[in-house]
Amino acid sequence: MKHQLLLSVLLLFLSHYSFSQKFNTEAVVKFWEITSILQEDREIPDSIWESYSNLPGVKKYITNNRSEENLKAHRKYLELFFKPSLSDSLAEMIGDEKLKNDDIFQNMKYLKENEEKLKLFTHEITSPTYLDSAIELTKKYLPAGNKNTSIGDLNIYIQPITYDAAVQGKDMYYGLSIVHDFDKFQIGTVAAHELHHVLRNNKEIKNSLSEKDSASVWVISKINNEGSADLIDKVLVVEHENDLFLGSLFNQILLQNIDPVMVEIDNALSLNSRKNEKFVTVKDFNKIIKYFSGHIPGFYMAEVIKRNGYEKQLIEGCENPFNIFYLYNKAAKNDPGKPFTYSQETIEYLKNLERKAYDSPSTTIN
Known part of the structure; x- marks a missing residue:
């Protein structure tokens, strides 16, 4: 009960924080809510799943980068890793060679193995200093004369679906797992890569081409x-x-x-x-x-x-x-x-x- 209370306070704080500093952590907040349901060996209510899958950080990422089948796999593996009654089935699948290259499965494995660290890490990457650090790292890989240091109205979504990151137009998606993993060696690494796409000036093509x-x-x-x-x-x-x-x-x-x-x-x-x-x-x-x-x-x-x-x-x-x-x-x-x-x-x-x-x-x- 004490653990659940602390988690609720943390999630409430993160939900409030998700609209500042251009980070949106709604998907991760809802994700941890779902894991707490599963850890009580309960089914995910369809209403909860729909509210989760319709969040911008989930829906837009899936639409632009994955498929509905990937989202179904995400739900399947979420239940498998966090529902106690499925532990025997999980043990059988962990060693399955076919799943070694299944990034949806492997991503969930990382989230489960690093659960407590990642709940705290969500707060870390939504801090103003984290984004500043990532921008400073990006600038080291841009030409000295590059004056573009503003991310403008970029939407930054933290997603728990894949070990992946992407930027498309005004939307950027960070996989919670990959950001945490690479940050062990250099803070803001994955974010800096995606910000490079945003901040780099591209030489403008002046003529029509065939x-x-x-x-x-x-x-x-x-x-x-x-x-x-x-x-x-x-x-x-x-x-x-x-x-x-x-x-x-x-x-x-x-x-x-x-x-x-x-x-x-x-x-x-x-x-x-x-x-x-x-x-x-x-x-x-x-x-x-x-x-x-x-x-x-x-x-x-x-x-x-x-x-x-x-x-x-x-x-x-x-x-x-x-x-x-x-x-x-x-x-x-x-x-x-x-x-x-x-x-x-x-x-x-x-x-x-x-x-x-x-x-x-x-x-x-x-």
Whole structure:
């Protein structure tokens, strides 16, 4: 009873706090309310679940990033991990190999294992100093002349559904689990990555481009968008793979078997450089980068750049999406591991496309 009273006071405080400092913790507050129901071995009332699933931090995240099936899985695993009468079923599923790559399941496992810490951590990340720290960290990865330090009317939602973070338009979503996990090594890391997308100025395309060239610029921009921001947080995957909850999975997805992706991108850009009717579309490019928004191969390219001493040049040139490709090729040629390099045909196309898009000389790295 005493525990429940303290929890109620904490949740009341967080609910009041969720509308200040641009953070919205409604979804997490309701989530902990639901866990307290389940821990008494009761069913989740449909009315409670509907009020939870219709909160902006849940509904908008699911609509823009996941599916209704994912939301159903979230409810299923929520009951499985927090309802005492299902403990035997949970024990059987913990070792299931099929669930090792199920991020909805793994996220719930993290929340359960760190339950008490996360209830307090919710308060920590809604403090004004936390957001200030994240912005200051972001600024370290922006060009020195970047004057954009205001997040404006950005809505920041803390969600308990996935080990994930995203920013789309005026909405930003932080997974409670991933923020807590990465913060063990650097405060505000995941937030700083997403804020990089918001605060970075992007070089403005001045001229109309063909559908073919627009598709090429699309994938180039996607790779730079994530690759340059990945310098903030994904480097921790390399340094602390075994200490991050999903470190090995991140490493496997973002860094392993990357050469075939690089070859496909090179071939696709080379094809788009030629004067023929057939070309690679945005849809085709999205398939090549495995629908990962540019993290594949953006992080790999940024990592090669960083380990060969060109991190500062990537940061200073991150407003121009072509910069990461030129720097990568320079770094790869100096790398003892002899990673894949983009062909001369592709690099020449990038130079011409950059001039065409910006009506200015190419910033090719010599």
